[in-house]
Amino acid sequence: MMTVNVNSGVVSTIIPVFNRPEMLRRAVESVLSQTYKSIEIIIVDDGSTDNTLSVANALRHEHSAIRVLSIENSGPGAAREAGRLNATGEFVQYLDSDDILLPEKFTKQVGKLNQNPKCDVCYCQTSLQRLDGSVVTPWKRTGEKIDQIIPAMLASRWWDTSTPLYTRRVVELAGPWHTWINEEDWEYDCRIGFNSTGLAYVPDILSVQMEHQEARLSHDGARDQQKLKSRVNARMAIIGQSLNAPPATESSEFVTQLKYSFLLSRQAGAAGLADESRDLFNLVQPHLKSRNISVLGMTLYKLGAQLIGWQAMGKLSEQIDKLRK
Structure with missing residues (x-):
């Protein structure tokens, strides 16, 4: 249960990070650049062994909207959960440290949710920026208008972690993130879907998944x-x-x-x-x-x-x- 006081209108962005100091800077800057200014950023350092925590703390000193948590290395699910428990916003955004948000994301998605009070999740189009500079738009099924998360999410995880914006209500109903290290995000999205009363859509590209040399945690899931x-x-x-x-x-x-x-x-x-x-x-x-x-x-x-x-x-x-x- 999230027991902190709720700040009306605030978007809490939770960024788990492990050994990605430069990517973290880029992700945080994308949140600070939002045209919607009622924000808080919760960086959760997942036991980094390089200077990532130092970078996170430096960012905290530069910007009052940033808080930093540090946990033992436990994987992205545990890090997101630590952030969730400390979030004070009316809305919740999860952002992987290697991805970015575009400036109008919160303005458009909060606006859409306020216009549709029966909806508790709003998704947008997401693009994939490849290493060679090419861009895939829209990424996965984010270019489609889908009325409900379920049953579509049962067949595949059709968006990226950065795609949806959640209301606090549905995040509380869905409950905690599991500490699994693979497909924990898919399971969470399905759980959100089973607890959601409605899905809103902004047909604009508002987030970018960044491809990079470093393998994502989800790779090699058929052997490990x-x-x-x-x-x-x-x-x-x-x-x-x-x-x-x-x-x-x-x-x-x-x-x-x-x-x-x-x-x-x-x-x-x-x-x-x-x-x-x-x-x-x-x-x-x-x-x-x-x-x-x-x-x-x-x-x-x-x-x-x-x-x-x-x-x-x-x-x-x-x-x-x-x-x-």
Whole structure:
């Protein structure tokens, strides 16, 4: 529960950061450059081992709107949660330290939310700036008018962390960020969606995802065991939330989520995560079976896993997939 006093009209921007001093400066400047001036910025240093914390503190001394928190290295979810618990604004913006906001973002999104009091989330168009200087606009599905976060978010995370602006109400209803290190943002977005009463849209480019040489934390999520564990936890949570909201389970997007999760179960098995592979498989199988989807394939897969083990079956499945390509 967020227990701090609420400052009406204020936008709280939460920026988690780990070892990115120069990117942090750029991200913070993009918030300070907003035409909407009722802001606070909460920088959460996630146990950086370079001079990032020093840069954050220098920025704090330069600008009264900035606060700095420092936590032990725990991943982006834990850092965002630390910021969330300390946010005082009526609106909440999450911003990854490697991305930027364009100057009119808060003015346009706060305005849209005030015009549509039944909506508690407002998204915008986001662009992707590639290393070679080219720009992809709009990025993902942010160029589409989507009326509700769910069920669309079940099939894929169709926006960037910087895309939406949330009301405090929906952030409180959704609850805390998980400390997973991969797909924690997708699970959070789905949870926001299940608690949201309406989605507003500003069809303008108001945020930019910046591509850079440094690999993002979400990379290698098909091999790294810790990331795979986080992904399995996130998918099981997303499916569980959907099962508690029956209309969502009737959507094609939910079926897509089930299919992707079956693939993830196989990847987890191949990586040696037998328990996670089995648990996710057992959650997914009955819901695909009831829709008469992949019934034979999943039956044979489970029999194989019981005979030779979940890891061996996962690896065998990968080899079969390669032969099919």
